Amino acid sequence: MVTASAPGKVYLFGEHAVVYGEPAVPCAIGLRASVTAEKRDEGLRIEAEDLSLSGFTVEYDDDETNRPDIDVPNSLVDAAMGYVDEAVAQVREAADSPDAGFDITIESKIPLGAGLGSSAAVAAAAIEAGTRELGVELSKAEIAERAYQVENTVQDGQASRADTFCSTMGGAVRIEGDDCQRIDSPDLPFVIGYDGGAGDTGALVAGVRELRDEYDFAADTVEAIGDIVRRGEQALAAENIDEIGDLMNFNHGLLSALGVSSRTLDSMVWAARDAGGLGAKLTGAGGGGCIVALDETPETLTALEYTPGCEEAFRAELDTDGVRVESG
Numbered sequence: 001m002v003t004a005s006a007p008g009k010v011y012l013f014g015e016h017a018v019v020y021g022e023p024a025v026p027c028a029i030g031l032r033a034s035v036t037a038e039k040r041d042e043g044l045r046i047e048a049e050d051l052s053l054s055g056f057t058v059e060y061d062d063d064e065t066n067r068p069d070i071d072v073p074n075s076l077v078d079a080a081m082g083y084v085d086e087a088v089a090q091v092r093e094a095a096d097s098p099d100a101g102f103d104i105t106i107e108s109k110i111p112l113g114a115g116l117g118s119s120a121a122v123a124a125a126a127i128e129a130g131t132r133e134l135g136v137e138l139s140k141a142e143i144a145e146r147a148y149q150v151e152n153t154v155q156d157g158q159a160s161r162a163d164t165f166c167s168t169m170g171g172a173v174r175i176e177g178d179d180c181q182r183i184d185s186p187d188l189p190f191v192i193g194y195d196g197g198a199g200d201t202g203a204l205v206a207g208v209r210e211l212r213d214e215y216d217f218a219a220d221t222v223e224a225i226g227d228i229v230r231r232g233e234q235a236l237a238a239e240n241i242d243e244i245g246d247l248m249n250f251n252h253g254l255l256s257a258l259g260v261s262s263r264t265l266d267s268m269v270w271a272a273r274d275a276g277g278l279g280a281k282l283t284g285a286g287g288g289g290c291i292v293a294l295d296e297t298p299e300t301l302t303a304l305e306y307t308p309g310c311e312e313a314f315r316a317e318l319d320t321d322g323v324r325v326e327s328g
């Protein structure tokens with residue numbers, strides 16, 4: 001039996017613009033999904049705990065017609081099972097064991113569907129745990145590639161490499177098209193506010209595309225986000241946290257101009273800034289979900305806890321480990 005875990009992520013800079021070839025900098029956060037894999041004779045048994053699925057156990061033998069009757073929304077079950085199914089397919093292929101059966105247990109502290117990369121973390125941890133359980137040790141580059149294949153298959157060819165690369169490698173990473181690298185970063189005192197919702201990523205990306213097609217200044221805004229990311233990389237290398245915060249504020253303003261913020265995201269961003277946070281912005285597709293701020297003091301966390309529309313607020317450190325084996 002092997003347990004592996006992998007972190008979630010926030011976008012420090014660059015979401016949406018990354019779709020048009022600009023660079024982006026996601027950062028892994030110390031909030032993890034862990035997956036335990038234990039060999040069994042055949043089939044797949046999945047148990048999930050602490051997800052917003054609120055715990056379910058299913059047993060099935062890879063046969064679509066044999067779906068169990070469980071009392072949670074089908075889309076959530078299908079989503080979670082889809083990622084685990086595909087991760088197990090990658091494990092079987094990597095270990096050249098097409099018939100390997102597993103008991104899989106998932107425990108996640110990353111809110112599901114909040115834009116914090118929970119599915120990428122589950123995919124990376126499942127691949128690490130499953131292959132190790134079969135006696136195969138993959139490089140991180142190979143885990144990142146296979147986790148990307150999982151997301152890309154489940155998301156019908158629409159996944160970017162950002163979440164899976166960041167979750168596998170840990171730290172701050174730079175994504176530009178298919179080029180992914182880890183970059184230097186100081187410790188970043190993240191504070192995250194979550195409004196309990198989620199935007200529709202496809203619709204938000206389409207909305208930015210329409211604006212960009214219609215207005216040159218929207219296309220310029222996308223390019224300006226790329227400029228922020230390039231300045232942000234320099235600020236990270238120089239460990240200039242004040243400038244990183246300022247650039248996060250600029251980045252939020254430009255995302256807002258592109259129509260992907262929301263009233264609750266803006267309220268949380270302003271609450272963080274008023275509380276003395278060094279910078280604050282939405283993270284991910286927007287429309288709802290999470291904001292990320294930087295603050296070493298307790299002020300931003302407290303302010304978010306009292307902000308109407310903020311369902312949950314928590315601290316998260318920059319995770320530098322990425323995917324790792326916990327036991328086994």
Ligand code: MEV
Pocket residue numbers: 014015016017018019115158159160162201205284285
């Ligand atoms: C969503 O988490 C990030 C976006 O940039 C979309 C993408 O990169 O696929 C909005």
